[in-house]
Amino acid sequence: MAPTTTTVADEAKVASIKTLTGAELNSVPSEYTYIKDPNDQADASDPEHSIPIIDFAQLTSSSPDLRSKAIQDIGRACEEWGFFQVINHGVPESLMKSMIEVCHKFFDLPEEEKKEFQSRKLLEPIKCGTSFNVAIDKVRLWRDFLKVIAHPEFHSLHKPADYSEVSLEFSKQTRQVATELLNGISESLGLEAEYIAKAMNWDRGLQILAANYYPACPQPDQAIGIPPHTDHGLVTLLIQNDMGGLEVQHNGKWVLVDCAPGAFVVNIGDQMQILTNDKYKSVWHRAVVNNRATRISIAVPHGPALDTAALPIPELLGGEAPKYIGMSYEEFMELQASPAAYMMPCLDHLRVKADN
Numbered sequence: 001m002a003p004t005t006t007t008v009a010d011e012a013k014v015a016s017i018k019t020l021t022g023a024e025l026n027s028v029p030s031e032y033t034y035i036k037d038p039n040d041q042a043d044a045s046d047p048e049h050s051i052p053i054i055d056f057a058q059l060t061s062s063s064p065d066l067r068s069k070a071i072q073d074i075g076r077a078c079e080e081w082g083f084f085q086v087i088n089h090g091v092p093e094s095l096m097k098s099m100i101e102v103c104h105k106f107f108d109l110p111e112e113e114k115k116e117f118q119s120r121k122l123l124e125p126i127k128c129g130t131s132f133n134v135a136i137d138k139v140r141l142w143r144d145f146l147k148v149i150a151h152p153e154f155h156s157l158h159k160p161a162d163y164s165e166v167s168l169e170f171s172k173q174t175r176q177v178a179t180e181l182l183n184g185i186s187e188s189l190g191l192e193a194e195y196i197a198k199a200m201n202w203d204r205g206l207q208i209l210a211a212n213y214y215p216a217c218p219q220p221d222q223a224i225g226i227p228p229h230t231d232h233g234l235v236t237l238l239i240q241n242d243m244g245g246l247e248v249q250h251n252g253k254w255v256l257v258d259c260a261p262g263a264f265v266v267n268i269g270d271q272m273q274i275l276t277n278d279k280y281k282s283v284w285h286r287a288v289v290n291n292r293a294t295r296i297s298i299a300v301p302h303g304p305a306l307d308t309a310a311l312p313i314p315e316l317l318g319g320e321a322p323k324y325i326g327m328s329y330e331e332f333m334e335l336q337a338s339p340a341a342y343m344m345p346c347l348d349h350l351r352v353k354a355d356n
């Protein structure tokens, strides 16, 4: 290893990727080196390149025909992709942009000011850091994060100045969209619109504002923002600045999500896969990095209440045996964050064994 690389690698032990990339950096330090399988790259020329589009205005329309079309579209998107984008959702694009801006300002704060929010606790109401969990990461991730719990209790930061106001409005409006989508998903399964919300104690459900900061990387092929994983909750809504980087696994291939400006990217999480006994899949996805500009994304996972355990919904089994045992959402999240389950398919721990 060249001596310069060693120096940079040592510096990399600092708190953030922001600090690391602030210095002139021509290569990826060894502890960040993550080589993707060359056969496992997204192919932008693939005709199957685009995730399905759901028109939220149809879903909330007073016309039963339009609404039932949107519900059918949601059902198909959940079965075939586990991912879709939502347009015409009514959340102002200016609010989405402001949310990205205030998060960007947070990442730009002096390291000293961010330090007080560094925590190892899983459900710390406000938490920032770098990588995934530096205590257990084998390879460091090319990202910093800020996770703030917005529901059932709203938490906020005093700095940057606008964070509180903007995040309150953004979390409320995003939650409303998520609630409508959850009800649409419930109906797409042939259930009453509020079936899943009631079963999962949605009124006490968890909502996290999880901002990701991915600075430009000198060798994007040698690093990763977030490696392949599934999300733990029911549905995640995601927005990003004008840089792409989210890739989704579809029919064995990686597809780069090319999202319409102002749209939400939505995906199904593990709890929904459990509820539907695998009909709707919590799909693998990852965040790749680029060498042009900083990418910021805000993922907003929505889950059940922490004390609530998802189990396959009896009405959906149609004679099939339930494939999962129950575990409270809090325990599930703890399991997912544990060293033993690092970026592993956590659902396997809950799967009923074939010979049981």
Ligand code: OGA
Pocket: 210, 212, 226, 231, 245, 246, 247, 285, 286, 287, 297, 298, 299
């Ligand atoms: C996540 C996630 C993807 C992205 O935060 O869980 O998958 O594009 N993020 O930032």
Ligand code: NI
Pocket: 229, 230, 231, 285, 299
């Ligand atoms: Ni994710």
